[in-house]
Amino acid sequence: MIRFGRRFLLSASVGAVVAIAASGANTAFAAEMDEIKFGVLLPLSGAMARSGNLTKAGIEAAVQDINAGGGIKSLDGAKLKPVILDSGSSVESAANAAQRLLAQEPDIVAGIGVWLSSHTLAATEITERAGLPWLTFSYSDMITNRGFGHVVATAPAASRFAAESIEMISNVAKNAVGSPPKTMGIIADGTLTAQTYVNALKDGILKNAGIEIVVDETFTSPLSDATAMVQRLRRAMPDITLVYTGNVADSKLVFSKIKEFGLGTDVPLYAMGTQNAAPEMLENVGAELLEGLFVVVAQWGIEKNRELEQSLIAQTGEPWIIDDTFVSYGSTMLLADAVERAKSTDREAIMQALRSTDTAEGPSKFFPGKSLSFDETGRIENAPLLLVQWRGGKPITVYPEFLAVEDPVWKKN
Amino acid sequence: MLIVESILQTLLTGIIIGSIYGLLCVGLSLVFGIMKIVNFSQGDFLLIGMYSGFFISAILLYFGLSSFLSVFIASIICLPAFFLVGNLFYRVLLRRVSGTDIRLPSAADHQAQLVITLGISMILQNSALMFFGTRPRSVTTELSSEAWIIDISSMMLFINKAQFIIAAIAFSVVALLVLLMNVTSVGRRMRAVASNAMAATYMGIDFQKQYATAFGLSLALTAMLGSLMITYLSFHPYTGFDFIIIMYAGVVLGGMGTLSGAFLGGVMIGIIQQVSTLFLPVQLQNMVVFAAFLLVIILRPQGLFGRDVSRV
Numbered sequence: 239m240i241r242f243g244r245r246f247l248l249s250a251s252v253g254a255v256v257a258i259a260a261s262g263a264n265t266a267f268a269a270e271m272d273e274i275k276f277g278v279l280l281p282l283s284g285a286m287a288r289s290g291n292l293t294k295a296g297i298e299a300a301v302q303d304i305n306a307g308g309g310i311k312s313l314d315g316a317k318l319k320p321v322i323l324d325s326g327s328s329v330e331s332a333a334n335a336a337q338r339l340l341a342q343e344p345d346i347v348a349g350i351g352v353w354l355s356s357h358t359l360a361a362t363e364i365t366e367r368a369g370l371p372w373l374t375f376s377y378s379d380m381i382t383n384r385g386f387g388h389v390v391a392t393a394p395a396a397s398r399f400a401a402e403s404i405e406m407i408s409n410v411a412k413n414a415v416g417s418p419p420k421t422m423g424i425i426a427d428g429t430l431t432a433q434t435y436v437n438a439l440k441d442g443i444l445k446n447a448g449i450e451i452v453v454d455e456t457f458t459s460p461l462s463d464a465t466a467m468v469q470r471l472r473r474a475m476p477d478i479t480l481v482y483t484g485n486v487a488d489s490k491l492v493f494s495k496i497k498e499f500g501l502g503t504d505v506p507l508y509a510m511g512t513q514n515a516a517p518e519m520l521e522n523v524g525a526e527l528l529e530g531l532f533v534v535v536a537q538w539g540i541e542k543n544r545e546l547e548q549s550l551i552a553q554t555g556e557p558w559i560i561d562d563t564f565v566s567y568g569s570t571m572l573l574a575d576a577v578e579r580a581k582s583t584d585r586e587a588i589m590q591a592l593r594s595t596d597t598a599e600g601p602s603k604f605f606p607g608k609s610l611s612f613d614e615t616g617r618i619e620n621a622p623l624l625l626v627q628w629r630g631g632k633p634i635t636v637y638p639e640f641l642a643v644e645d646p647v648w649k650k651n
Numbered sequence: 652m653l654i655v656e657s658i659l660q661t662l663l664t665g666i667i668i669g670s671i672y673g674l675l676c677v678g679l680s681l682v683f684g685i686m687k688i689v690n691f692s693q694g695d696f697l698l699i700g701m702y703s704g705f706f707i708s709a710i711l712l713y714f715g716l717s718s719f720l721s722v723f724i725a726s727i728i729c730l731p732a733f734f735l736v737g738n739l740f741y742r743v744l745l746r747r748v749s750g751t752d753i754r755l756p757s758a759a760d761h762q763a764q765l766v767i768t769l770g771i772s773m774i775l776q777n778s779a780l781m782f783f784g785t786r787p788r789s790v791t792t793e794l795s796s797e798a799w800i801i802d803i804s805s806m807m808l809f810i811n812k813a814q815f816i817i818a819a820i821a822f823s824v825v826a827l828l829v830l831l832m833n834v835t836s837v838g839r840r841m842r843a844v845a846s847n848a849m850a851a852t853y854m855g856i857d858f859q860k861q862y863a864t865a866f867g868l869s870l871a872l873t874a875m876l877g878s879l880m881i882t883y884l885s886f887h888p889y890t891g892f893d894f895i896i897i898m899y900a901g902v903v904l905g906g907m908g909t910l911s912g913a914f915l916g917g918v919m920i921g922i923i924q925q926v927s928t929l930f931l932p933v934q935l936q937n938m939v940v941f942a943a944f945l946l947v948i949i950l951r952p953q954g955l956f957g958r959d960v961s962r963v
Contacts, residue, residue, distance in 0.1 A: 285889055287785045320954040430936055457933045460893045465664040465809075466928035469657065486787040487885035494796035494883065498811055502796075522885045 257477030273319040279351030284327025312581040332357035336364040372587040375565040382615040385445040400438035421645035425451035426482035441617030464495040508532035515633040525631035537561035568604030656806040661925040669921020670818035673914035676901035680871035680913035685845040685865040691768040694891030695775035697877040704878025718792040726878035736872030743864040779888035789885040904959020
């Protein structure tokens with residue numbers, strides 16, 4: 239009979255444990271190579287949840303397409319896996335979510351989010367310290383002006399919007415009626431975003447364009463009634479009127495009052511921000527009130543992304559796709575392309591690949607510019623702003639000409 | 652002439668918007684004045700009224716009714732439905748923390764009421780968020796952006812049709828309610844309890860029953876108005892909060908414990924909001940409302956139309 243000594247049993251047990259642990263570690267390592275995790279921070283609860291969910295839909299659709307197409311080929315077909323966290327509705331909750339993401343998911347290779355500029359500013363303070371490559375579609379100039387080395391912004395900077403939107407509106411008016419607008423009415427809410435834009439207009443942009451402000455109204459959201467503001471508009475009858483509202487409820491009150499005062503068909507109007515071209519505007523304000531309204535956006539349905547738009551419509555069930563979904567899809571495609579080129583899950587290698595992106599192929603197909611590249615701060619270059627116009631209950635891209643789906647229609651004042 | 656037109660237009664709009672605020676204040680005043688309960692969930696019951704109106708009118712629209720008529724019928728359906736909800740709500744929840752001492756409302760009662768109504772507010776708000784999401788909703792009716800135009804010697808005044816009809820309904824409802832409180836035995840019992848719950852009890856009035864009726868009435872009126880407001884207003888799960896401050900300001904401005912005072916308080920808020928835009932930027936209109944509110948608190952703490960109980 240074979241007898242095992244106590245010492246033998248002990249060493250055998252230790253050996254077995256080590257062997258099992260090693261085999262487990264190998265399995266874990268293999269699993270890690272099978273999937274490449276990246277973090278996603280979006281407002282999925284609170285007042286911004288609708289935007290967060292539309293953005294999430296773009297990321298999920300892109301991940302599905304990348305994985306269905308064979309994953310990251312330079313890493314043996316590893317699949318992308320988003321780790322999605324709710325960033326909530328405050329700056330504090332966004333910063334906490336970023337902390338949680340880094341603590342709970344140490345193996346993520348990059349991150350995407352947070353939608354709202356102030357939230358992105360807070361979250362990237364934390365991800366930058368961790369050296370995590372971060373893709374954002376927030377507009378604030380401050381995001382890329384802090385000298386951070388791990389941030390890439392796939393949306394144009396806010397500072398471009400004021401000058402370029404006036405240039406676009408002036409060009410459309412010039413083509414339609416032979417001269418650019420000479421007078422302007424402004425109805426804007428008191429939020430930082432709206433006032434930054436309006437102040438930029440007042441600080442020389444309008445003067446240089448030869449436009450005089452004849453109505454200048456700022457209100458505090460939520461608006462109780464728009465009578466006083468629209469009454470002034472009716473008296474001044476400006477050549478163009480800016481309506482800068484941050485939510486549908488305020489937009490509804492302003493546009494309803496404009497129609498009520500008989501100005502609906504007479505005053506050319508333009509609005510800033512995706513929310514004014516979102517499907518819920520149609521549900522709440524109605525096609526009649528919105529007809530002819532111009533909206534300045536960063537991305538929209540154009541010839542280049544027609545196929546993608548149809549696919550996203552089928553996946554999300556939305557009647558049309560807004561820029562939140564387009565830009566998040568494109569950003570995820572860009573991340574996959576960077577990992578592919580980096581041939582590694584090393585964060586620095588991915589960051590270098592992201593910043594050195596310069597292509598008219600691959601992920602560039604999902605952005606409106608002719609090519610895709612980033613400046614030294616990490617902000618997207620060659621990204622034209624778009625002018626969409628409500629036509630028959632749907633916002634259609636009408637400017638710039640090389641991206642327009644239809645010609646713009648200018649209301650004769 | 653332009654100045655006269657502006658003054659008349661802002662006054663007209665102020666009265667119309669103010670009448671809508673007025674009914675909101677009356678709804679709150681029923682709870683605040685009769686039951687002495689500070690109800691923080693009132694704004695969220697307004698919100699639930701809005702959602703109810705939205706979904707009921709969607710069903711009616713499906714059967715081919717016009718959009719404004721659908722909303723109008725939905726608001727009538729909300730009346731008895733929310734009266735029952737309020738009644739039940741009082742009997743199941745608030746009864747436990749209201750009127751435990753009929754001589755005077757105790758501090759312990761107030762604290763419990765505060766926690767309960769705040770809790771209910773959060774539950775209603777988050778339930779709306781969970782079930783309906785943050786997508787804004789409203790009913791676009793044929794009257795929402797239409798106006799009656801008064802053309803007097805080169806002056807044009809615009810009266811929004813939907814808002815005017817709602818304001819007229821609000822005014823009529825308040826008139827009926829004042830009549831109910833002063834003429835009927837139900838109203839007299841409620842007034843007796845509001846005035847002195849202990850004396851009313853000695854007279855054989857079941858004060859808990861009156862509280863339940865008052866709470867039911869309050870929710871019924873608030874939900875009915877919420878249902879009508881969706882014709883000109885988009886709402887989302889946080890909309891209720893936007894109105895709760897106006898409700899309290901109106902009740903305190905008009906006078907606590909008087910229904911007609913609460914209504915007039917609401918009307919005054921509407922007028923102040925609108926008329927202030929003639930002299931100050933639109934951005935400051937709510938600041939002016941609260942400046943007026945503070946002034947009333949300092950100079951006439953019982954409210955503009957309230958009675959000074961200490962002098963009785």
